[in-house]
Amino acid sequence: MSVDTKIAFDQDYVRSFSEKRQEPEWLTQLRLMALEKSTNLPMPKPDKTKIDKFNFTSFKHDVPTEGISSLDELPEDIKDLVAKDQQSGNLLVHRNSTPVFSQLSDELKDKGVIFTDIQTAVQNHSELVEKYFMKDVVKVDEHRLTALHTALLNGGTFLYVPRNVDVDVPVQALYWQEDPEAGLFNHVIIVAEDNSSVTYVENYLSYSHDVESVANIIAEVHVGQNARVTFGSVDNFAKGVTTYVNRRANVARDGNIDWALAQMNDGNTVSTNSTNLVGDGSTADSKTVTIGRGNQKQNFTNEIFHHGKNSEGVLLVHGVQKDSASAIFNGVTKIEHGATKSNGDQTQRVLMMNEKARGDANPILLIDEDDVMAGHAASVGKVDPLQLFYLQSRGISRKEAERLIIHGFLAPVINELPIEGVKNRAIEVTERKVN
Amino acid sequence: MAASTLKIENLHVSIEGKEIIKGLDLEINGGEIHAVMGPNGTGKSTLASAIMGHPKYQITEGKVFLDDEDVLEMEVDERAKAGLFLAMQYPSEVSGVTNADFLRTSINARREEGDEISLMKFIKKLDSKMADLDMGEEFAQRYLNEGFSGGEKKRNEILQLMMLEPKIAVLDEIDSGLDIDALKVVSKGVNAMRNEEFGCLIITHYQRLLNYITPDKVHVMMQGRIVKSGGAELAQRLEAEGYDWIKEELGIKDETVGQEA
Ligand SMILES: Nc1ncnc2c1ncn2[C@@H]1O[C@H](COP(=O)(O)OP(=O)(O)O)[C@@H](O)[C@H]1O
Ligand SMILES: [Mg+2]
Secondary structure, eight states: OOOOOOOSOOHHHHHHHHHHTTOOHHHHHHHHHHHHHHTTSOOOOOTTOOOTTSOSSOSBSOOOOOOOSSGGGSOHHHHHHHHHHOSSOOEEEEETTEEEEEEOOHHHHHTTOEEEEHHHHHHHSHHHHHHHTTSSSSOTTSSHHHHHHHHHOOEEEEEEEOTTOBOOSOEEEEEEEOSTTBOEEEEEEEEEOTTOEEEEEEEEEEOOSSSOEEEEEEEEEEEOTTOEEEEEEEEEOOTTEEEEEEEEEEEOTTOEEEEEEEEOOSSOEEEEEEEEEOSTTOEEEEEEEEEEOTTOEEEEEEEEEEOSTTOEEEEEEEEEEOTTOEEEEEEEEEEOTTOTTOEEEEEEEEEEOSTTOEEEEEEEEEEOOSSOEEEEEEEEEEOOHHHHHHHHTTTOOHHHHHHHHHHHHHHHHHTTOSOHHHHHHHHHHHHHHHO | OOOOEEEEEEEEEEETTEEEEEEEEEEEETTOEEEEEOOTTSSHHHHHHHHHTOTTEEEEEEEEEETTEEGGGSOHHHHHHHTEEEEOSSOOOOTTOBHHHHHHHHHHHTSOTTOOOOHHHHHHHHHHHHHHTTOOTHHHHSBTTTTOOHHHHHHHHHHHHHHHOOSEEEEESTTTTOOHHHHHHHHHHHHHHOSSSOEEEEEESOSGGGGTSOOSEEEEEETTEEEEEEOHHHHHHHHHHOSHHHHHHHTOSOOSTTOOO
16 A cells, blocks of 8 residues: 555645634745645655655544533543643643643733643734744754644644743643544644743543544744753554654753653654753753554654753663564764763663564764763663563563563653653553553 | 472473483472482573473473472463462562562462452561561662672572462572571571471572571482482581582482483
8 A cells, every 4th residue: 555645735725724713924824835845845764764654644634623611521531631740720631633721820820921722822922933933943844744734733832931930830731632533733832931940741642543643743842041841741642643743942051951751652653852952051851761562663763962062961762662563763962063061871772572573772973072971872672581480480470570571671761750740641551551 | 278299200301402301200298398409510400490480491201290280281470379489590680670569469469359468468578578588678679689699689589488488489599609697597588488388499509508407308419310319318418428429329420411421
C-alpha cells in the first residue's frame, strides 16, 4: 500500500476554517502561505527511521464537539488525570482539539499571567501570539509537517508569564481526543519572561485503536533571562494515531528548562525534543521515558545545542521495547564554537524484552569548541535471562518478572521526573503498557 | 503442612551439548539436612540449577519429584510455588527494584489474590529476619543485589530463604567468600529454619560451614555423580584428609566433569 502524502485540504478550506475561528488576518495569511509551501517541502528525515509508510494524511480535521459545563461531565479516565495533577485549578481541557474547559486563578490573572487556548489567544492577544508563533523557535518551512502544522492548526495553548512572576503551582493542559478519527494540530506556546518561573504539564489521550488519525504537535518554549520553566508531558495516543511531535525551547542567559517527558504512545511516532542554550549560563535538563509495544515504530531525537558560554545540558533517555516494536534514539549534543566552558552530557539506554523487539541508540556529539566538557553513555541490550530466572525462582511469574525489570529499568528516570503528577501518571501508564 | 520429599532419580544434565551430570540419585526428606561436597568443577552448581529450572541446562534423562509432583514439568516460578528454593552461587542484580518490593512480590506470588500479606505484617517479618542476619535497615530499600558485596549477596539469599519459608531449599556455596563472623550469621539463619518439615541441600566445597550446620547426610560429588555418601563424619574426614583418598579408592584421576578415568 502506498500512502498518499497529499493533503485533502485546499486554500478555500483553510481560508474558511480560519474565518470560522475569527482569526486575525496575519494568521489567515500565514496558514495560506504555509499550505502553499507544504506541497513543495520535503518530509522530515528522522535519522535511521523510514517514515514513508507512516500515515500523515488520514484524519478528520474539524470535528464538531460539544462543550461541558463542569468537570463532572468528564469521563472517569479524564477526570482521574485532572484530579491527580491539578489541585490548583489552573486547567485547560481540549476535546477533539476544541477548548471545552478553562480555568485560571484570579491571583495569577491579577499578576498578568495568560493561560488560555490558542484560538482565544489569537483573538485577545493577537500581537503577543504573532510575536512568538512559528518565528524564533520553530520555523514554518522546516519541512512539510511544520508547514502543515501551521496551515491546519486546530488546537493548542498559550501560556504567558510576565517578568518577575513566579507561578508556583503547575498549570495543566489536557488534550482529550475523544473522536478516534479526530486529527490534532496542536500548538503550545510558553513564554516565560525574565526572572519568571512556571511549570506546565500536558496530557494527550486518544482512543484510536482501530481507525487511523494524526497528531501534529509543536511546542515552542521561550525561556527569558534567569527564568525557569519545567515542562512535563505524558503522551498517550492510541495505536491508530501517527504522531509528529516537536518540543523545542530557546533559553536566554541564566535561564533554565527542565523537560520531563513520558512518551507512551501506542502508534508510530516521530519525536524531537530540542533545547537551544542561547544565553551564557543557560541550562537544560531533559528526561524521557518510553515504552514501545505491538508493531510500533518510533524515532526519538533528543538534542541540546550549546551556543552560550558556561551552558549546561543533560540528556537522559530510557526506552523499553516490547513485542515487535522498534525505536531509534538519537541523542545530539552540539557545542558551538565560542560556547566555552560549556558542559554537555547524555545517557541513552534501551532495553529489549524479546527477540523481535528492536532498539538502537545513537549518541551524536558535535563539538566545535575546545574548552568544554562533554560526556555520553549509550547502551542497548536484551533483557537478561538470568535476571528472569532469578526472579522466577522466587515464585514470581514470567510476566510479573518482566514487569519488575521494566519498572526497575525506567525507575532512574521516572523517580527523577520533577513533577509529581507526571511521575505518578508515568507509573500508571507504564503499568498499563507492561500488562 | 507435612514434611516433603525431593526425589532425584538417574538425573542427566547437559549444557551446550556437553553432559555434566551423569546419572545422579538423591532423596531429601523434610527434616533432613544434606551436604553435597566436592572440588570445583564437579557439577554441583549444575545440579542445583537444573533442579530449579535454569534456562541454560537441558535435562536429557531422569526424574525429579517433589512429593507426587513432577518438578521437571513445571515452570521455574511453579517450582518455587511448589516449595523449592535455590540460594544461588551468583545471584543476579536487578536495578530499580528494591529488596523489599521484590520480597513482597515473591511472598504474594504464592498467595491467593485478595489474600496478600499485609504491609504491617510484611515489614515486621522483614525487620526481624534482617535483624537475625545482622543486616542494616537500608538493605530493604536498596536495589536487589545491586552493588552488594559478595557476603551481602549471600546474606540476602538467606534473608529470602527465611522470608519465603520453602519446603526444600538448595543452598549453593552459601559460605564462599564469607569471613568467620558472616559465616556464623548465615549458619544461624539456616539453623533457625531447621525443623521436622524443612529439608535442605547444602552445596559446598569447604567443610567449614558444616562445623556450624551439622548435616544428617554428606555426599561427595565427582565427575557429575555422587561417588560416596555418609554421615557427618564423612565431612570431617574430608576436612582432615582432603579428597585424594576418595579418588584413590575409586580410581579417579581427575575429579572434574569430562575427565573420565
Ligand atoms: N555455562 C556453561 N557453559 C559451559 N560449561 C559450563 C557452564 N557452566 C558450567 N560448565 C561446566 O560444567 C562443569 C561443572 O560446573 P559446575 O556445575 O559449575 O561445577 P561446581 O559447581 O561443582 O564447581 C564444569 O566443567 C564447567 O566448566
Ligand atoms: Mg558451583
